[in-house]
Amino acid sequence: MGLLSVRRVLCWPQLDGREIEKVEIMQRILLLSGADNGLTRRAALALRRAGRTVQVAVVTSGQDMEVAVAGGTFDLVICPFLKARIPEAIYRKWTTVIIHPGPVGDRGAHSLDWAISDAAPVWGVTAMSAVEELDAGPVWAARTFELPAARKSAVYNTVVADAAVECVLEVADKAADPAFEPVDQASVKRRVAGTGARPRMRQGDRGFDWAADPEVILRRIRAADGSPGVLSMIMGCAVYLYDVHPGRTGSVDVEPGTVVGRRHHGVEISCGAGHSVWIGHLRVELGAGWSCKAPAATALAAAGLSLNSVALDRSDMFSDIRYERTGHVGTVTFEAYNGAMTADLCRRLLAAIGTAARQDTRVLVIRGRGGAVFSNGLHLGAIEISDDPPGTAWRNIKALNAVCRAILSATSQVTIGAFTGSAGAGGVMLLLAADVVVATNRALLDPHYATMGLGGSELHTYTLPRRVGTETAQRLLTECGTIDTMDARAIGLIDQICPDEGFDRTLADLAHHYAQPDQWRKTTDRKRERLARDLTRKPLDAYEHEELGEMARNLFDDSLGFAAKRSAFMNKPARGNPDRQPKALPHS
Template structure:
């Protein structure tokens, strides 16, 4: 009999989607129920149409009568022996070199139940949202499938006292409080970055910037010399600002005002400060390139690497990416690879920057035109074979950006959300040309209207991507693919195919823009409400308890 799995989660985030897809990929059935309180959990189990409950991301405690009746597997983002609601936050803030994920049975004491499976891994020193959606999620999926296999074979979990503890200092920890996360600019940069990384993307690290109470996200190392008193704003670059610390500086990419009565969304740092009343334009401009877009060359192959916060591509990022792609396409290489560095490939326009702008509708339109320009440049590139190498999840316009390349490949951890309707848009990025070209008209319409996530293997089955490779070996596999594509005969065949399939992009874009104009300016599909609900979602789910 097929094992039936009920997934209880506090949000339908990337890990929840990966969990459901992995369960179904293993031959089981899966039903997702989003729950926010005990009553929600009780309603979710009323039908009893399941054999086992799994909780990849749950901030609400399961009632005792429910976990005593059904096996409930919790995915905890910590190694054996670690307990508490903010495990990953503590590990990142304390710069743990090795960490883990454990699948355990729900019990009265949090994270104290018998253990089904566990994994350990090197913990990169990066922002929590990036760590969570890569190495942590990878380990969690492995633990989940192993736990389900054991339960299906009636293998009992092992009591914690009898389970080896690979990280000997793992222990019970309290919730991380606001004062534990608070940034003191007089501290050294490593300490400050650790706090900000640990609090990103939720709830943010509290700090005072230019006398304003802010929550800080998306921080990167700046200079090594202390150039001004700690807390001094040194300059701006693109959307980021540079702040002096005790022994140097850091760059901050995202901020959220925490001083007002009304909730505010996080957004580009310079924009958030300007909205709070600080004269950002008075800061000196730093002309050095940011970390968001990088280019390197390996023989006949150019690699254009993007790292946009949560995959959001604002108008400025799109303009800079367009310029970077034009530079890459002008080199005497054979292949340009567009790849991501981090947990996201791209998710389309930057809804937070749109929401924080003086005129959201106008900014959404400008952002849309800017991302279209990038897509057009890739589609019409006549000098290079283009490869989109997707190693992080992609949604909406980010999926369609990838589809403009000649070849689209993905790592096996990737989740695609090739649709727009959940945000109230009909879509652009030439998707009415690229999506049917790959999957056929009927499947394209189904993907756009069903609004379902698909995993990388499923995307390959549909023809959405050309190939899938294991995440752990993806870099070397991609390099070999790029070299094969640069071989004269293969290169000529791809370039000839590209020329034969080009359509009237101007007509395609005009048709898409007509529909998008109604979405944005007439609000025919509730873009305004859905956008605001999306950008304020962190305020509704501030906890990182569980995964």
């Protein structure tokens, strides 16, 4: 393995229990990943914070990997997310460790898909050496956890990613120990029973009959969300299903597979035993091929299917916004699928915040429901599938701006914005209007717009410099990097990091603290003084006017290539294209 470098002090114990002299070594790590996804970014940030020098290469084939390692000067290769097989020449030359989203003994490309579909109660992550046989290498580290009943992308980016990052850090430590040898899988205790090799999950494995029990339908769709979705039929139209939620139980007396309700962007489908499920997002088959993933009602309309005859459900069965009050604290909770906020969601969120702000509470909390993603701002899918993308985007940004203004205008309450998951672009700027901003520890923040060809709005030209200073704000907007919560707190973007486990309790305690009369009075007085000082020099209308002027050029004149960047993002090519070259990402 050779002597590595770690900008941290390691103490190696002798046989008699004494420690040898402390040494400082350095470790250079290459992350090979099939996508620039959340896990890869979290792993890179965690390793750098632990003193490692990290380079990241996005690769989709063995050829990509060979290009990425050519001439490389690194000590260890870690693969947090791969779908292509690693060439033997790489793992023979470099210590190469695979992070597999399954417990010890599990093998196969669709490990997590099978676990969710089969309702496994416990699952895990294993770090193993790359060898010729898939997922059969000696074990470096392993973790197990309870598997939540949630969609795959949410599971992957929370409990799986948490365990994977722990394994990555453990691998880096062990690789720095010349005496360490990974353990053969046959010698490792299996904490999850029944593991073994599983085949790829095909659409035939994912499919279901609408007459099936709703729990089966829920698990199948969750196991395919967000990729590849489950192929099915709605109203005679071929669709891929995503974003499924429980519906009514035992009171739906129509043929399974019938659209029986609609609410906001979701449609309710009858299924077995008189039950139903809600579908929030779809891809539909259009004349020129498949659409991007979009709100279900919007996608069906794009396919020429009318829902006007379907009953409008006025219950809260399919609800993405809730308001709750506990004493002097009011909480508005909203959920945006994959962080994408339509204009309709923004308008309803505005109404909820307005109602909450008129209550006689002292603290107003605006938060997500939980999971992997809080918000990424505009709903690019709804924009892409629209007959008028610039106009749809314009209405979307205006509605999102109104939410930001409402948070800023709640001067009689202390406002607390809570990032319950990762956020990007307008989803970051949304909560900067709050007095106090907190985030779950695992959240990643991308406070910039330029990579999507937008100048951005959400009053960020006021709220971002107010928190981090003009120079840092400009750097965040132009360098377009991802930051973790520790960096976000260090620069003043957020005020407090809350633990992933127990986040709700910590947030409630914080809200209770600010609801105390003295703290509430002191905070709201300072807010009113600050707004009076800042907005006398330059009113909010002026900030918004300048931002929207640039956004109008971005949307209607396509000044920064928003149309092409949006389309490429929403209609990603299939992985494994041999013509794609590995993409080099920033490294320290």
